[in-house]
Amino acid sequence: MRSIHRWVLLACLLLLSSCDQNQQVKDSQLSLMKTTNPSPIVTQKNKSKDHVKDIEQDVSSFPELYDVAVVKGKKDTLVVYKVKHLYRFKMKKIEKDINKMLEQKYPDENFTISSDYKIFLETVRLDEKMKSSKYKGKKAENRFNEIVNMTKDLK
Amino acid sequence: MATSKQKNMTPQQRNYQQLQQKHEIKRPVLKNCIKAFFVGGIICVIGQAISYFYIYYFDFTEQSVGNPTVATMVFLSMLLTGFGVYDRLGQFAGAGSAVPVTGFGNAVISAAIEHRTEGFVLGVGGNMFKLAGSVILFGVFSAFVVALIKTLLVIWGVL
Amino acid sequence: MLAMFFWAFVIGGLICVIGQLLFDVAKLTPGHTLSLLVVIGAVLDGFGLYEPLVDFAGAGATIPITSFGNSLVHGAMQDAEKHGLIGVLTGMFQVTSSGISAAIIFGFIGALIFKPKG
Amino acid sequence: MITSTGVTGGPFEANGNLAEDFDLLYEDLWMGKETYEKAHRLLLEEAIKTALNKRNMEKEQIQFLFAGDLINQITPTSFAARTMQIPYFGLFGACSTSMEGLALASFVVNYQGANYVLTGASSHNAAVEKQFRYPTEYGGQKPPTAQWTITGAGVALVQPNEPGEVFPVTTAATIGKVIDMGLTDPFNMGGAMAPAAADTIIAHFRDLQIDPSYYDLIVTGDLGRVGHDTAFELINKSGLELERKQFQDCGLLMYKDDQPVQSGGSGAGCSATVLYGHLLNQLKKGTYKRILVVATGALLSPLSFQQNESIPCIAHAVAIEMNGDKG
Numbered sequence: 001m002r003s004i005h006r007w008v009l010l011a012c013l014l015l016l017s018s019c020d021q022n023q024q025v026k027d028s029q030l031s032l033m034k035t036t037n038p039s040p041i042v043t044q045k046n047k048s049k050d051h052v053k054d055i056e057q058d059v060s061s062f063p064e065l066y067d068v069a070v071v072k073g074k075k076d077t078l079v080v081y082k083v084k085h086l087y088r089f090k091m092k093k094i095e096k097d098i099n100k101m102l103e104q105k106y107p108d109e110n111f112t113i114s115s116d117y118k119i120f121l122e123t124v125r126l127d128e129k130m131k132s133s134k135y136k137g138k139k140a141e142n143r144f145n146e147i148v149n150m151t152k153d154l155k
Numbered sequence: 156m157a158t159s160k161q162k163n164m165t166p167q168q169r170n171y172q173q174l175q176q177k178h179e180i181k182r183p184v185l186k187n188c189i190k191a192f193f194v195g196g197i198i199c200v201i202g203q204a205i206s207y208f209y210i211y212y213f214d215f216t217e218q219s220v221g222n223p224t225v226a227t228m229v230f231l232s233m234l235l236t237g238f239g240v241y242d243r244l245g246q247f248a249g250a251g252s253a254v255p256v257t258g259f260g261n262a263v264i265s266a267a268i269e270h271r272t273e274g275f276v277l278g279v280g281g282n283m284f285k286l287a288g289s290v291i292l293f294g295v296f297s298a299f300v301v302a303l304i305k306t307l308l309v310i311w312g313v314l
Numbered sequence: 315m316l317a318m319f320f321w322a323f324v325i326g327g328l329i330c331v332i333g334q335l336l337f338d339v340a341k342l343t344p345g346h347t348l349s350l351l352v353v354i355g356a357v358l359d360g361f362g363l364y365e366p367l368v369d370f371a372g373a374g375a376t377i378p379i380t381s382f383g384n385s386l387v388h389g390a391m392q393d394a395e396k397h398g399l400i401g402v403l404t405g406m407f408q409v410t411s412s413g414i415s416a417a418i419i420f421g422f423i424g425a426l427i428f429k430p431k432g
Numbered sequence: 433m434i435t436s437t438g439v440t441g442g443p444f445e446a447n448g449n450l451a452e453d454f455d456l457l458y459e460d461l462w463m464g465k466e467t468y469e470k471a472h473r474l475l476l477e478e479a480i481k482t483a484l485n486k487r488n489m490e491k492e493q494i495q496f497l498f499a500g501d502l503i504n505q506i507t508p509t510s511f512a513a514r515t516m517q518i519p520y521f522g523l524f525g526a527c528s529t530s531m532e533g534l535a536l537a538s539f540v541v542n543y544q545g546a547n548y549v550l551t552g553a554s555s556h557n558a559a560v561e562k563q564f565r566y567p568t569e570y571g572g573q574k575p576p577t578a579q580w581t582i583t584g585a586g587v588a589l590v591q592p593n594e595p596g597e598v599f600p601v602t603t604a605a606t607i608g609k610v611i612d613m614g615l616t617d618p619f620n621m622g623g624a625m626a627p628a629a630a631d632t633i634i635a636h637f638r639d640l641q642i643d644p645s646y647y648d649l650i651v652t653g654d655l656g657r658v659g660h661d662t663a664f665e666l667i668n669k670s671g672l673e674l675e676r677k678q679f680q681d682c683g684l685l686m687y688k689d690d691q692p693v694q695s696g697g698s699g700a701g702c703s704a705t706v707l708y709g710h711l712l713n714q715l716k717k718g719t720y721k722r723i724l725v726v727a728t729g730a731l732l733s734p735l736s737f738q739q740n741e742s743i744p745c746i747a748h749a750v751a752i753e754m755n756g757d758k759g
Contacts, residue, residue, distance in 0.1 A: 004247070007240050085317035088370040117315075118216040150216055168614040171666075175615070175623045178661040180576040180695060184338045187573070191334035192327035195378070199326025200319050203373035207315075221376040221385065222412035228377060229413070233420035236569045239431030245571020246692070250333030252571045253344050254351060255326070255377045260417050261571050262344075267421035268428050269567035272467040279425045283418070286345060286570065291414065293349040294356065294383045295406060301360035302390030302402040310398070337573065341617070344572055429462075430558065430568045 041071045041127050055079065058105060064094050069123045073144040076110045078151075080120045091115050114151040122147045187249050194244070194251030202228055202255070225256050232260035236268065262286035322374035325367065329378040348379055355380030359387040385410035433599045433755065434588045437708035438482030440475045442583025444557065445705070448687045448697075453709035454584070455482045461558045461583060472501065472508040472556035473515075475701075479552060479585040480516055487589060494518045495546035498533035499587070501554050501700050502526060503563060509554065518550065526729030527625075527654050528608070529553040530586060530704035531748040534725075535605035537590040538750070544592070552587030552708075555699030564618070564734055577620040579656045579683060580693035586704025588712075593755065600715045601755040603722075604640060605748065608632035610731065612744040618737050622659025622695060625728040628745035629655060630666035633726055636749045637672055644674045647751070648720040651711065653727035654683040654698035682706035703727040707752075715754050722753040 042052060056070045059079055064087035071078040079098065083091055095113055102111045114120075126143055130136075164172075205227050206220045215223060235241040241261045245252045252258055266285045270278035284291070329351075336347040355378075358364040364384040368375040375381055386406055393405020407414075440456040442463075451457065456478050463471040476499065484491060497516065499509045500523035513520035525532040533551035540546050558568050560581040566572045593601055611628040629652050637643060644650065644667075655663055660681040667674050682703045683696030707725050714720050728747040737743075 004240055004244050007235060089366045091369045116217045118210050164614050171613045171627055175662050179623060179658050182338045182575050187338055188331045188334045191330045195330025196323035196327035199322045199374045199377045202377035203319055203322040206373050226412045226416035229416040229420050233424045237424050237428035239569060241571045242569050246573055249573035250337050251330045254330045254333035254379055256379060256413060258571065259379055263417040263421040264424040265567040265569035267425040268430050268569055269562055271425045283421055289345050290348045290352055294352040294386055297353040297356040298383055298386030298390055298406060299402060301356050301387050302394055305360055305391060306394040306399055306402055
């Protein structure tokens, strides 16, 4: 029996260690582990941040969520959140509620909502890249649109 | 099915079966269930780890990460089957190793490895889905029936 | 995220316990049990009950064979919305082609490389 | 009179209880061949050669060969007979082929039909599992009532009885009827075969008008733990007094307890290897004077199981005594 444990362990270690790029432990690394609560991000330099802040406030008011990120692009806004585990059964319902609430409060804007870990991870990476000034205006917008498309293709 | 057989059995057969029932070693159901629970759980945790691995390093979203995870699990089950470990794991865990997709992979791969001696076309080709074929057949047919009913309900506006 | 590992362990384990009960109590052969589980997966998805389970348990619901039935129904429904009834046929393997293709490819590679050990 | 025997076995039998009673043991199931069926054939060929070498006889001197195994159309045995070039009777009695062969061989020799007759049976775990149950690498869980097919071949050379020679002699044989008690679980062969064994044993004692105490040992072929107890109860219920220690099973003798064989060994080779190896050695050593060997076979096929047929079974009994003490 013991030999099976060794085999199974070996297989996963082999798998997980085989692709360990030399990233230093960045925020994105742990973003799935802990609540990072990134500050609101705006891809356009001149847009005001406060507008995005109160969107984030409204969304965080939902008790079921514990980590919210809002990214405002040129045309639309991406709202990404993580759901507390026990509420994950009702993720579809939560998504509808947030959508309804945002449509009422900010009728003019069009929102993309997602509870996906991957989208959240990409948002945090985008945030880091913008801070470290690698991404500016045009590239940030492209990356933002890429992320938004990612949410579309999986529905 | 069993009851219909019970009826046309001679009394001699029936009382023999009662006698035989007494001596039959009962399957350790509880022990098997606990083992199945643990091994099944561990395999799903490994699957979860692989899913997160794909989410981190490849652009799969949480919904679409299922496909690469399943492919990797089948690859793992090929390794375990090829090295002759999976049949011992199966004897220990029972459904714990058969229900996850590694069990499905093991069914296909063990049949393929087994019938290689009969040649690739007739042996491997002919026998590969000897065990797993029924899973695909009933999966597809039941999905067809379910989807058909749902679509009809949607068309008739019920749903 | 760590809660996901725990719930994947619990839900995955429970589905395997159901399989084990079908093995031992109902005395079904592995073939019957797996086929029954796939049908259950498809029917559950028909009622929309399997999707929350996947959200909740993550790999705990996608790794067991029931997710095969579930994703078949998903594929069929996706195409059914676009093309109506015929979509049920065309969309079947849209979502879950990887399970079967991986099994076939690795099965053949296994046959090439390995010999049964008995 | 059984003058010489050849017994070959595989890796699992090498670390079983009776390893030293085997003439030849292989360390892996492939035995250097490229298919399990070829390995299965090699087992029987080697057993026949060993039996002949022990009496340094040539295969041309042998009049008949009675043998069989479990594989489709008994091809391993027929192919072994092809290499041996001995006039060949192919037998199929599932796991009772060994005693069926011994009974027929003794019958032919006893009535001067032939002087030298070889009889044997063989089975190969992987080849049998592949055909009857699941592929060898498949992770199917075997219930505790399942049995482990033995990899081995047992062959005996039977000659007419000569006074003054001290050899085990077959004195009587009872051919069994096909008994079907409606059991359908292929993983519980023992339970299905027990009534056939009991029926043949009771018939044996009724025909010869003797009681069980006549024999030092009554050994069944491969009933395993489940079938063995059931058969014991059936025989006692029928009025014959049989002590527990006098009633054994080849499948249980073969393997140690720690080997994962669920409820004991089985297969056509089981009764053959245990009888022609271990038991005959015990007879020569004198631990037993008179033994009754009852090989039991389940006559199902993978097809009959899938067509919801129940499992018919058969058992043949052969009495063997040391002819030294006849006087």
